[in-house]
Amino acid sequence: MTTSEPYVLNIGPQHPSTHGVFRIRVVMDGEKIQDIDMIVGYLHRSMEKLAEERTYTQNIPFTDRADYLAAMSGNLGLCLAAERLAAVEVPDRASHLRVIFAELQRIASHAMANGTLVSDAGAWQTPLLYMFREREKILDLFEMTCGARLTTNYMRIGGVAFEPPPEFWPALGELVDELPERIDEYAQLVQENEIFVARTRNVGIISPEDAINGSLVGPALRGSGVPWDLRKTEPYCGYDNFEFEVPVGTVGDVYDRFMVRLEETRQSTRIIQQAIDSISDGPHKTDVPLALRPEPGEVYGRVEGPRGELGFYLVSDGSPAPYRFHIRAPSLINLSLLRDMARGATLSDAVVTLGSIDIVVGEIDR
Amino acid sequence: MPNGPNQLQSKIVADALNSAIPGIIKNITDDYVEVEVQQLEECLRWLRDSEEFDAAQLSNLCGIDYHDYFMVVYHLQSLDLNHQIVIKVRTQDHSDPTIPSAVPVYKGALLQERETYDLMGIKFENHPDMRRLFLWDGFPGHPLRKDFLGIGNGRTSGLNRFPFENESDPVRVINQDNRVDDDNSQESPSSWGGA
Numbered sequence: 001m002t003t004s005e006p007y008v009l010n011i012g013p014q015h016p017s018t019h020g021v022f023r024i025r026v027v028m029d030g031e032k033i034q035d036i037d038m039i040v041g042y043l044h045r046s047m048e049k050l051a052e053e054r055t056y057t058q059n060i061p062f063t064d065r066a067d068y069l070a071a072m073s074g075n076l077g078l079c080l081a082a083e084r085l086a087a088v089e090v091p092d093r094a095s096h097l098r099v100i101f102a103e104l105q106r107i108a109s110h111a112m113a114n115g116t117l118v119s120d121a122g123a124w125q126t127p128l129l130y131m132f133r134e135r136e137k138i139l140d141l142f143e144m145t146c147g148a149r150l151t152t153n154y155m156r157i158g159g160v161a162f163e164p165p166p167e168f169w170p171a172l173g174e175l176v177d178e179l180p181e182r183i184d185e186y187a188q189l190v191q192e193n194e195i196f197v198a199r200t201r202n203v204g205i206i207s208p209e210d211a212i213n214g215s216l217v218g219p220a221l222r223g224s225g226v227p228w229d230l231r232k233t234e235p236y237c238g239y240d241n242f243e244f245e246v247p248v249g250t251v252g253d254v255y256d257r258f259m260v261r262l263e264e265t266r267q268s269t270r271i272i273q274q275a276i277d278s279i280s281d282g283p284h285k286t287d288v289p290l291a292l293r294p295e296p297g298e299v300y301g302r303v304e305g306p307r308g309e310l311g312f313y314l315v316s317d318g319s320p321a322p323y324r325f326h327i328r329a330p331s332l333i334n335l336s337l338l339r340d341m342a343r344g345a346t347l348s349d350a351v352v353t354l355g356s357i358d359i360v361v362g363e364i365d366r
Numbered sequence: 367m368p369n370g371p372n373q374l375q376s377k378i379v380a381d382a383l384n385s386a387i388p389g390i391i392k393n394i395t396d397d398y399v400e401v402e403v404q405q406l407e408e409c410l411r412w413l414r415d416s417e418e419f420d421a422a423q424l425s426n427l428c429g430i431d432y433h434d435y436f437m438v439v440y441h442l443q444s445l446d447l448n449h450q451i452v453i454k455v456r457t458q459d460h461s462d463p464t465i466p467s468a469v470p471v472y473k474g475a476l477l478q479e480r481e482t483y484d485l486m487g488i489k490f491e492n493h494p495d496m497r498r499l500f501l502w503d504g505f506p507g508h509p510l511r512k513d514f515l516g517i518g519n520g521r522t523s524g525l526n527r528f529p530f531e532n533e534s535d536p537v538r539v540i541n542q543d544n545r546v547d548d549d550n551s552q553e554s555p556s557s558w559g560g561a
Contacts, residue, residue: 041500212422215474233448326428336476
């Protein structure tokens with residue numbers, strides 16, 4: 001009679017399915033996962049410590065490098081928190097520009113998330129590159145506005161750094177016009193693909209109760225059917241003036257999280273169109289002192305980033321540098337349920353589940 | 367008053383907590399409610415299960431070093447009632463701080479408490495997996511503590527002052543204190559312990 005015994009399988013730190021420098025140690029019993037342990041920190045740069053010695057404005061570039069696939073959302077989160085701490089007013093035009101860039105960033109980030117998820121499910125690279133087509137155009141828009149494609153450092157406390165150049169607006173209009181058609185094309189490409197559906201339906205199911213208790217946020221929470229979106233529940237930048245819907249899943253599996261992201265890109269396109277239509281002339285920022293000294297106090301500012309609630313907890317002691325600077329990183333906290341989800345699953349399902357959570361390792365490690 | 371847009375008034379939370387668990391409140395400010403550290407788990411459980419507060423989700427957990435003690439802050443969120451509750455606890459000790467873990471109440475505290483332990487050195491009792499998260503096991507110290515890597519003489523590394531701050535003498539004064547005079551310059555300061 002033959003017997004089997006568990007063995008340890010190491011995945012990463014460099015592995016295509018870990019989406020960065022992320023390592024998992026898996027205890028396998030045959031095909032099934034018995035236990036999983038994540039080993040992170042390969043990208044740890046101690047941003048929170050460094051931030052305590054820099055001014056609020058000097059800290060904005062750190063947010064680019066935390067979630068490097070959604071730099072605009074990070075910029076926005078820090079700026080909103082610091083503005084609330086220091087009671088800075090933002091002009092209307094700046095808020096509109098922020099909405100346009102944050103939503104463009106969401107589309108670019110979701111394209112990346114969904115593209116790599118489809119790659120994980122076995123459709124090697126082709127759908128990923130389809131989804132990169134529009135992402136490239138978005139990054140071109142970023143580049144013509146602020147000179148950088150990923151680490152944008154575009155937003156400032158009190159507004160945004162630059163007015164977009166004249167050629168930005170026609171290029172943006174063209175992109176927004178063609179986006180709905182392109183998104184339909186992505187959906188057709190994978191949505192009814194038998195292999196993709198078989199790999200993702202009823203895989204990695206998270207119940208709404210577990211999702212809430214496990215502090216899941218963003219598409220991971222909404223995929224489980226909880227309609228929680230900070231743009232609706234705690235509107236900032238005038239999101240309450242825009243019409244859009246919050247897509248939710250029904251089962252809470254990988255497929256639902258994929259579809260929530262896909263649908264959110266459609267909604268983001270709607271928001272951008274409304275922002276373009278309603279943007280007014282005026283200043284793009286208010287002048288704020290270089291060494292901003294907020295009153296002693298604390299603030300927890302948060303935005304709905306592509307990966308969910310991106311929070312900035314700032315404590316001021318009245319000096320130009322924050323006394324405490326904490327980033328609530330959705331990528332890290334969404335992994336709280338990783339062990340529960342992976343236990344008992346096969347390795348191939350665990351890889352797809354991890355892909356559907358959409359982690360960015362720069363944000364996990366900070 | 368920089369409260370969150372949907373943050374509940376501290377007084378409402380504190381009154382309800384006090385009548386449910388007598389003697390739990392330590393301090394109230396506009397920003398937060400401070401509770402006794404022994405009753406933290408009970409407090410979080412009560413807020414989660416109470417119909418009035420329905421603090422279903424722990425959105426954020428982090429520690430703050432105040433030199434003599436640590437504060438740990440919990441941002442709780444009700445998804446149905448859409449309000450936020452901010453709870454803080456103070457650790458007794460600065461050298462070996464220990465507080466109860468929130469994991470039995472909120473699974474979402476699992477990695478956040480490991481991060482706080484790793485970087486701030488606050489131990490969480492009853493945490494199922496109290497290990498370092500980012501740094502390796504042999505790492506000396508906890509970097510987010512304010513006394514980590516102090517240079518001495520009350521100075522810290524980095525920018526002590528900011529440019530153009532002194533209006534009477536508007537020159538850039540970055541790290542003036544750390545400038546090495548030519549007279550007693552040396553290859554490397556003896557405090558570095560090198561050759």
